[in-house]
Amino acid sequence: MKKKEELSEEALEMIASRFRLLSDPMRLKILHTLGDQEMNVTDLVGATGAGQANVSKHLGIMLGAGIVSRRKEGLNSIYSVSDETIFELCEVVCSRLKKQLETRQNALSGAF
Amino acid sequence: MKKKEELSEEALEMIASRFRLLSDPMRLKILHTLGDQEMNVTDLVGATGAGQANVSKHLGIMLGAGIVSRRKEGLNSIYSVSDETIFELCEVVCSRLKKQLETRQNALSGAF
DNA sequence: TAACTATATTACTTTATAGTTATATTCGTA
């Protein structure tokens, strides 16, 4: 029954926003560093080499979007990835990029 | 054999850039409008309601990134989506967003 | 309570980019 529906501005904005979350190298680095572990902010700062305020801000943004979760333990904030689809998305993108580069290499293979 | 490899800055930037392409509502609208068809710029302008220069610019960006392709026919530039993974990514995001909103609704269901 | 530690937030600067207007380019046609 579903035909080519017109996507509402609101829907487009929600989807775009989710992609926007992933469009920053530092956030990807944080997510990749987290992986399936729990880590506090200080350790993430050490692992990523970014500034504390910057890491904290990125985590706050991702927390708000519901892709990481936080639990407090004393002074520490311990974060983990709560949205596993993130990694699925990254894999799809990464595979596609590899294939694309491979195709380009082949296109040049006979030339000069 | 693959351990938790450190992702290079370059790799992170490439992946982030791909997500950045999808982080704009107008580009998503263009991609969704295209679907599996071929369309020229004028028709896309009509279908999206955006300005000609704007549509043209977005198409140029996506062409450069290899997610749409272009063929010329007389005065027309006819575009189509050349990277089907785009739709896969959008579906994953969209499903996840739905589930997330559903969860939030349930969280409020007993309250007041 | 005072000092310390971990995290969050605020204010600011800088950069990237979306949209727009005007113009250039390219091809078709009278």
Added chain:
DNA sequence: TACGAATATAACTATAAAGTAATATAGTTA
């Protein structure tokens, strides 16, 4: 060849967001 149409591009403006330094907040410990 001159004109018109479709698309691309350049220049500009406005906005959003990343990074940073300074500060606030909250828990911990001497």
